[in-house]
Amino acid sequence: MGDRSFAQLNKAFGKKINKDSQADGVSLLVYSKAEVAKKVSYIYQSGISQDVMFDYTQGAFLHDPYLFEASHSLAYGKTYANIQHTPEIECGDVVSRSLKYWSFLKGYNVRETAACIKAVSDNIFLIVGLSSDENNNAICFERTLNTMDDWLNESSQYLLEYCLNRTFLDEHCEIVTGAIQxxxxxxxxxxxxxxxxxxxxxxxxxxxxxxxxxxxxxxxxxxxxxxxxxxxxxxxxxxxxxxxxx
Known part of the structure; x- marks a missing residue:
């Protein structure tokens, strides 16, 4: 699957999930929990402001209870799904994390979020995220669980193919560089x-x-x-x- 086909696939899944879930924002992200490269990147988004994406990728994701729970409990190939309306009363570090996460979201008038997360490897996770604004409908999470799971499966296959191809290309570039030197x-x-x-x-x-x-x-x-x-x-x-x- 080429980049253009993958973009079309994401657009189709995003449009269907947006319609079925009645969410205001839909996104597909990839998260690396490796200590040397802990970061999150948007692959696809619809209905999410540039400010939200910037703040989330620059550090707000570290307080996301979804990512924390999923990345510490999911085995390879497994999927985690949850919806959250308000900060849950929990103990220890999770309390602090959840409150910081919701403080960030409320600054952008988000009242509800949902996520479906798939472990692509021990350190790499794909996430379908949904969000609902303060004045709009609640997210119809159950209606779209199967579609989100399909999207994650299709995307994980693309990422695998991309990484394999990238590895071969990088190897070729090293050969060229070495030869010139x-x-x-x-x-x-x-x-x-x-x-x-x-x-x-x-x-x-x-x-x-x-x-x-x-x-x-x-x-x-x-x-x-x-x-x-x-x-x-x-x-x-x-x-x-x-x-x-x-």
């Missing part, structure tokens, strides 16, 4: 960029768009690069770079 024929900075794009399997048209150059200019760069490496095709160039990087 291994005293291969001297390339200019722009030629090096073209080679990296080429190594990722991109066409001349895509490379020209990425580097904001004409296709004719890209073709000229490739001719010069081929000459420096003593080859006559993309395949031969990639093969030679691999050989030099080993």
């Amino acid at each position: 291994a005293q291969l024929p001297q390339l200019t900075g722009r030629e090096g960029q073209v080679v990296q794009q080429l190594f990722q399997g991109k066409s001349n048209k895509v490379i020209s768009a990425e580097l904001t150059l004409s296709e004719y200019t890209i073709e000229n760069y490739l001719r010069r690069i081929y000459k420096k490496f003593g080859v006559h095709s993309r395949t031969a160039l990639i093969t030679k770079i691999r050989q030099h990087s080993l």
Whole structure:
């Protein structure tokens, strides 16, 4: 599934969940609880202000009781779902966390939230979040549980494919960089960029768009690069770079 297909998928799920749940805000987020990279990012959102998203990603998420409970109890592949209307009376650290979370939300006139959270790995979680404003309808949570679960399953599959592809691309980029540093024929900075794009399997048209150059200019760069490496095709160039990087 490509990025465009994933965006279309998110839009379709978001629209259906928004209609069925009567929520004012719908979002899909990814959360990493790893200590070295504890953060949350929005993948999709509808009906949520930029200010809310900014404050949430900049630290308010650390006080979210949903994330705290789910990330400390969910096993891989399992899903957690809950809806909360007002701060619950709890003990210890959870009291402080819940009150800070609701203080943040009330500043934006949010009266109710709901979440469905799936553990993609031990440290990575996908979240479908819903919110309702002070003057609007309550969230019809039960109506949309199955759809939220389907959305999480589809999204987790995409993330897995994306990470695998990203790993391969990063490996290719490392090969190119290592080869250039291994005293291969001297390339200019722009030629090096073209080679990296080429190594990722991109066409001349895509490379020209990425580097904001004409296709004719890209073709000229490739001719010069081929000459420096003593080859006559993309395949031969990639093969030679691999050989030099080993």
